[in-house]
Amino acid sequence: MTDNKNILIKKILEQSIYPVLPEQLISMISAVSLEHLRNLTEIRLRINQPLLLVLGNQDITVNPMGEVVVNYNEAYLCNQDDIQRTLQLMSKNSLYAFEHQLKMGFLTIDGGHRIGLTGQAIIDAGEVKTLKSINGLNIRLAREVKGCADQIIPYIITKEGQVLNTLIISPPRCGKTTILRDLIRQISMGSNIYKGLPVGVVDERSEIAACKSGISTVDLGIRTDVLDNCPKAMGMLMLIRSMSPAVVATDELGRAEDIHAVREALNAGVSVVTTVHGKDLSELLHRPYVGELLENKYFHRYILLSDDPRVGTIKKIIDSSNNKILWEGAKKC
Amino acid sequence: MLKLIGSLLVLLVSSYIGFNMASRCQERPRQLRQIITCVGSLRSHIIYSCLPLHEAIANSTNGIYGPVAEFFQQVANSLEKNASLTPQEIIKKVLSEMEGSLILKRPEIEVLYVLGGNLGVMNCKEQEKYLSLVIEQLERFENEATRLRDLNTKMYRYLGICGGLAIVIILV
Numbered sequence: 001m002t003d004n005k006n007i008l009i010k011k012i013l014e015q016s017i018y019p020v021l022p023e024q025l026i027s028m029i030s031a032v033s034l035e036h037l038r039n040l041t042e043i044r045l046r047i048n049q050p051l052l053l054v055l056g057n058q059d060i061t062v063n064p065m066g067e068v069v070v071n072y073n074e075a076y077l078c079n080q081d082d083i084q085r086t087l088q089l090m091s092k093n094s095l096y097a098f099e100h101q102l103k104m105g106f107l108t109i110d111g112g113h114r115i116g117l118t119g120q121a122i123i124d125a126g127e128v129k130t131l132k133s134i135n136g137l138n139i140r141l142a143r144e145v146k147g148c149a150d151q152i153i154p155y156i157i158t159k160e161g162q163v164l165n166t167l168i169i170s171p172p173r174c175g176k177t178t179i180l181r182d183l184i185r186q187i188s189m190g191s192n193i194y195k196g197l198p199v200g201v202v203d204e205r206s207e208i209a210a211c212k213s214g215i216s217t218v219d220l221g222i223r224t225d226v227l228d229n230c231p232k233a234m235g236m237l238m239l240i241r242s243m244s245p246a247v248v249a250t251d252e253l254g255r256a257e258d259i260h261a262v263r264e265a266l267n268a269g270v271s272v273v274t275t276v277h278g279k280d281l282s283e284l285l286h287r288p289y290v291g292e293l294l295e296n297k298y299f300h301r302y303i304l305l306s307d308d309p310r311v312g313t314i315k316k317i318i319d320s321s322n323n324k325i326l327w328e329g330a331k332k333c
Numbered sequence: 334m335l336k337l338i339g340s341l342l343v344l345l346v347s348s349y350i351g352f353n354m355a356s357r358c359q360e361r362p363r364q365l366r367q368i369i370t371c372v373g374s375l376r377s378h379i380i381y382s383c384l385p386l387h388e389a390i391a392n393s394t395n396g397i398y399g400p401v402a403e404f405f406q407q408v409a410n411s412l413e414k415n416a417s418l419t420p421q422e423i424i425k426k427v428l429s430e431m432e433g434s435l436i437l438k439r440p441e442i443e444v445l446y447v448l449g450g451n452l453g454v455m456n457c458k459e460q461e462k463y464l465s466l467v468i469e470q471l472e473r474f475e476n477e478a479t480r481l482r483d484l485n486t487k488m489y490r491y492l493g494i495c496g497g498l499a500i501v502i503i504l505v
Contacts, residue, residue: 089416093453094386
């Protein structure tokens with residue numbers, strides 16, 4: 001298991017992360033032992049602040065030699081050139097190709113790894129036009145964990161083989177997308193208990209399918225159609241009209257139009273599997289738009305995730321009709 | 334006999350120089366037209382397809398052959414292999430490598446160099462505006478190059494032959 005984790009992180013770093021980092025940062029990170037790196041979830045770069053490697057719930061800093069240091073004064077401080085070079089490598093000198101994503105404060109690189117950005121927002125007609133003077137980057141490592149949704153599948157597929165409308169609820173960095181990806185794969189592939197169903201995926205942030213030139217680089221099953229880099233609301237309706245999916249899957253609901261599209265999909269006889277940021281149901285009920293979906297019980301199942309004791313912990317599976325907890329525990333992915 | 338061979342050689346060399354200068358004069362507007370076509374195509378690939386820069390540049394040479402296509406292909410390859418270099422650094426490097434085969438004058442080279450400095454750092458709308466401006470500038474250079482071609486091509490040829498003849502007459 002440890003070996004597998006080491007191999008996986010090595011592969012992620014070498015194939016997706018190092019190609020977008022300047023030489024200096026690569027040499028520092030690669031000098032850190034795999035014992036630390038295998039739990040790496042984020043790499044944070046902030047101008048004039050230490051390079052932070054986030055390992056699950058804790059973070060470490062390194063000196064210019066790549067040795068882990070506790071004293072921040074000894075840590076390597078990121079500079080503007082590090083940020084600029086990283087941004088240039090990530091965007092492949094093509095910021096215009098990420099215009100839509102930049103407006104939302106992130107961009108996604110090959111492998112489905114999302115890079116969060118902070119800087120100065122340029123506002124035009126009340127909307128963020130773009131970000132300039134980027135001062136911080138958060139490189140979030142995406143992992144494909146096959147089988148991490150095994151515990152959920154029996155609760156969301158009926159005896160008749162129909163997929164129940166499912167909402168995965170969790171705070172950021174708890175493995176929503178990883179679990180959603182595995183759910184999609186399992187629904188699409190089928191098993192000896194249920195048959196595989198056509199799944200339509202609207203991947204607004206290119207995170208679920210990690211598309212490279214429009215082609216998925218992760219295993220989403222043989223009956224999955226991916227609409228990459230398309231706004232959720234528009235994409236869901238496009239898929240329903242054109243690809244006749246039995247299930248539509250998408251990530252991170254939040255805007256009014258997303259909720260409207262989910263309602264349309266549910267009324268069109270298509271099952272929806274999606275995710276939303278939140279800690280628990282009571283918190284979500286107070287959120288605009290999403291709260292409305294919960295109040296009207298559009299979803300049959302709620303899956304609550306947490307990062308305690310570690311990322312990807314399935315906390316609860318709830319039946320929305322009577323708020324009965326169908327499963328409670330700490331299954332680790 | 335020796336004089337005849339020598340005179341013929343002088344005539345041949347001077348004619349070759351004249352014809353070569355005439356052909357360079359003809360080649361320049363042709364290359365400028367090809368660059369304009371490539372930049373126009375690059376604009377479409379950026380605006381319509383939002384392709385990454387190296388792919389957009391590589392695709393912009395479809396149907397174009399010769400040194401101009403080679404220049405854009407080399408820039409695209411270098412961008413793909415050395416993403417840490419800026420487009421401007423790469424264009425500068427490729428321009429110096431292809432100095433002999435690209436028949437461009439200093440202002441045209443400067444336009445290409447500045448183009449490199451503004452590629453990939455703007456949004457689609459601004460990129461479109463900038464590329465249109467570059468095309469306008471290049472079209473002005475092309476018109477000037479065409480005028481010079483019409484004016485000078487014949488002159489260089491005649492000058493080559495007549496110059497050779499004059500040298501032969503003086504020497505003989």
